[in-house]
Amino acid sequence: MNEPSTKPVASPPELLAEIDRSCRLPLLVLFFSALTWLAVGSVLALIASVQLHAPAFFGECPWFTYGHVRPAANNALVFGFASQAGIALALWLFCRLGRTPLFRPLAVAITALFWNLGVTAGIVGIFTGGSTGFEWLEMPRYASSILFAAYAAFGVCALLTFRSRRETVLYPSQWYLLAALFWFPWIYSAAQLLLVVHPVRGVMQAAVNHWFTGNFFNLWLAPLGLAVILYFIPKVMERPLHSRQLALLGFWTLAIFGSWAGTHPGAPLPAWVNSVSSAASVLLLVPAVCVALNLYRTIASRAPDAKPTRTCLFMSGAALGYLLAVLVGACAALCPVMEFTHFAAAQTQLMIFGFFALAVGGAAYYIVPRLTQCEFPSVGLAKLHLFGGGLGALISAVALIIAGFLQGRGLGNPATPFLDVAASIKPLLLLNTLGVALLALAALAFLGNFAWLLARCARECCAQCCSCGNSAPADGKLKPAGARR
Amino acid sequence: MNHGPLIFLGAFATVVSSFWGLVVAPQLQLGGLQPKLTTGGDAVYPSQRPGLAAQGHAVYVANGCVYCHSQQIGQSGVEFDVRLVKGGTNAVKTLARLREVLPDLSDDSARQMIATATNTAPQLLAAGLDHATADLLDRNLKPTGAQVQIVQRNLGPDLARHWGRRLSVAQDYLYDDPVQLGTQRIGPDLANYGLRQTNETVILTHLLNPRAVEKNSTMPGYSFLFERRKLHPGETTPAISLSAAGITQDVDKTTGAPEFFVPKPAARALAAYLMSLQSDAPLFEAPLPAPPPVAAAGTNAPAPVK
Numbered sequence: 001m002n003e004p005s006t007k008p009v010a011s012p013p014e015l016l017a018e019i020d021r022s023c024r025l026p027l028l029v030l031f032f033s034a035l036t037w038l039a040v041g042s043v044l045a046l047i048a049s050v051q052l053h054a055p056a057f058f059g060e061c062p063w064f065t066y067g068h069v070r071p072a073a074n075n076a077l078v079f080g081f082a083s084q085a086g087i088a089l090a091l092w093l094f095c096r097l098g099r100t101p102l103f104r105p106l107a108v109a110i111t112a113l114f115w116n117l118g119v120t121a122g123i124v125g126i127f128t129g130g131s132t133g134f135e136w137l138e139m140p141r142y143a144s145s146i147l148f149a150a151y152a153a154f155g156v157c158a159l160l161t162f163r164s165r166r167e168t169v170l171y172p173s174q175w176y177l178l179a180a181l182f183w184f185p186w187i188y189s190a191a192q193l194l195l196v197v198h199p200v201r202g203v204m205q206a207a208v209n210h211w212f213t214g215n216f217f218n219l220w221l222a223p224l225g226l227a228v229i230l231y232f233i234p235k236v237m238e239r240p241l242h243s244r245q246l247a248l249l250g251f252w253t254l255a256i257f258g259s260w261a262g263t264h265p266g267a268p269l270p271a272w273v274n275s276v277s278s279a280a281s282v283l284l285l286v287p288a289v290c291v292a293l294n295l296y297r298t299i300a301s302r303a304p305d306a307k308p309t310r311t312c313l314f315m316s317g318a319a320l321g322y323l324l325a326v327l328v329g330a331c332a333a334l335c336p337v338m339e340f341t342h343f344a345a346a347q348t349q350l351m352i353f354g355f356f357a358l359a360v361g362g363a364a365y366y367i368v369p370r371l372t373q374c375e376f377p378s379v380g381l382a383k384l385h386l387f388g389g390g391l392g393a394l395i396s397a398v399a400l401i402i403a404g405f406l407q408g409r410g411l412g413n414p415a416t417p418f419l420d421v422a423a424s425i426k427p428l429l430l431l432n433t434l435g436v437a438l439l440a441l442a443a444l445a446f447l448g449n450f451a452w453l454l455a456r457c458a459r460e461c462c463a464q465c466c467s468c469g470n471s472a473p474a475d476g477k478l479k480p481a482g483a484r485r
Numbered sequence: 486m487n488h489g490p491l492i493f494l495g496a497f498a499t500v501v502s503s504f505w506g507l508v509v510a511p512q513l514q515l516g517g518l519q520p521k522l523t524t525g526g527d528a529v530y531p532s533q534r535p536g537l538a539a540q541g542h543a544v545y546v547a548n549g550c551v552y553c554h555s556q557q558i559g560q561s562g563v564e565f566d567v568r569l570v571k572g573g574t575n576a577v578k579t580l581a582r583l584r585e586v587l588p589d590l591s592d593d594s595a596r597q598m599i600a601t602a603t604n605t606a607p608q609l610l611a612a613g614l615d616h617a618t619a620d621l622l623d624r625n626l627k628p629t630g631a632q633v634q635i636v637q638r639n640l641g642p643d644l645a646r647h648w649g650r651r652l653s654v655a656q657d658y659l660y661d662d663p664v665q666l667g668t669q670r671i672g673p674d675l676a677n678y679g680l681r682q683t684n685e686t687v688i689l690t691h692l693l694n695p696r697a698v699e700k701n702s703t704m705p706g707y708s709f710l711f712e713r714r715k716l717h718p719g720e721t722t723p724a725i726s727l728s729a730a731g732i733t734q735d736v737d738k739t740t741g742a743p744e745f746f747v748p749k750p751a752a753r754a755l756a757a758y759l760m761s762l763q764s765d766a767p768l769f770e771a772p773l774p775a776p777p778p779v780a781a782a783g784t785n786a787p788a789p790v791k
Binding site: 051052053055056059060061062065066067068070071129130131132133134135162163168169170175178179182183186187190194195199200201202203204205206207208210211215219252255256258259260262263264266267268269270273276277336339340341342344345407411412413414418419422423 | 487488489492493495496497499500502503504506507508510511512514515516518546547548549550551552553555557559642645646652653654655657658659660661662663664665666667668669670671673674695699701702703704705706707708709
């Protein structure tokens, strides 16, 4: 009974070709711009991490102070890269799992341009001092309204694609994606409304900000990434997902606990709010373990001679990254000493690089060759991406976790002067820079490989067009034009 | 679970429940906060920041100071000291009760203590008690006519670092928009910076070149908030000399007049904002510790028993 619903079913080749054709332009535009933002964000994160131990780095330039670079990097990573790549993957998964071509591909591609316009405006706004002052919502109002409008268009296209599905049984990935597509506009609009348009007073702003941050990571980025992992691991292992019931438990516990986690344990809010939220942060381990166990069992049931593909390595790394991120979040909620330290930054790092970037990378190595009919040109760059991305995230997270621990212990002991605490974590901040440098290298390798693939495809298409007349001119001309954006 | 509407409703229910729990409920509890009288009843707290400091808040936000500086003092607990201010009218009974609550005390030293407390200075009976024990001590001694003072001490590493004298509460942020609580302490907490540092020139120098003030500071310098030029005749801006900013003096060859770092309006506004950071009013929900005991017993008012 579970068989059709736990295993992404193979579709006839002509249908797959139709789906790929409909997804080609919008997905390549979305992927290319997402990867560009990943590279931009990683380089900015590298600058910010250097500034932590060398404060004078870029010091004379008003745009590039730490207070600008860090939010710019974070916003480029979560809105430019993660959200955009997540939307691209959601669209593709809706098509594949629903066995239906994408609804209005051209509209999606044009919307992607608006989304990128919004992100660009937001990042420039942050650099020029237009930040709203709320973490993860720094983009000025004009930029966030563009983002919201663009998201609405994405959401409509995604929902209509979902609605026109021919496969009625829903695969777990679709639960996550469908819920996330609703969650994001709700939390984003509520937070914008209560913080920027009609700001609530006083410390309530912090409450709304914490609520948004928790929900953004747990109900937007996490379900997008988990949906991708839950689809691809069974797919590349050619095994059905171990248990649909376990996936169901994982989904609903994420929905319940994820929405409540996020308030900082020491915030000057009513004590019960902080307690409930901390408890939810710890309980988030339940959905994480559910997903991890499900995937582990799926991988364990593989054929003995099956070799792990590159996509599978990426996805396993991403699942591990998510588990670690949730674990770090639970520790942070349990030890108030860790508040105000680099510990929280370690969680962000794991969530974005250790989990999401790896999942997107693995998915791209599967999807893009199918869309373009071209293989990624460089195996070396792909390997560099895998090892740089995985190792970099691990090094950076471990360095920040230890730094956070030392910082928390030092700050908790009033006999240690503040500057001694700062000096004691300097070697770890250097290590963190090494990790972030690896991440930036991996991002650039990924982007380079992708751009190379597009260029080669474009050349091949052109050659085909020239040699065999008017066989498929539209494809060949549209692709590089969209990709260059 | 193959129905889109079911997932939609589930997603809606979870996010609405957390919105009610984490946003609406605290809003009902805290949204109606108004400025109120401090515990002493002598001032309304908080008050709006003056214009220049309010502009400085915008500079603080625009430059992302919040990524390194929190504005939130934590407190791990309270403890109470009990002091004897005055011996009771019934000397024998006071003595007996005192021996009862402090069994280790010898007869003579108890008598001595009562005398000193009454005539010269309050005497410490017990330190580091929780509220119930301190209250019990007080209730035991009161019937004898003795006067007892209970002094609260706020505990916690933030307070021991002199970053503040009490924990931060919702009332402190009433007029901040946007509120800059902060999530990391890459630099020290600033909730009470205005109480620690009141010298504008020092603050400006710190903004210009932190390492000229604090040798090992990890803060970046904000030299773009300053203008390097000669002073106009009669100018009274708090300009910073090059040597004070940690740069070797480079006198202009032609006129011989020294150059200065003159703060731009944004820098002065930021300094005004930093000096306005004072969340130190005694509130009912966040009392300040009592001042240390004064020497003369006669000047001691009756103990404010909580």
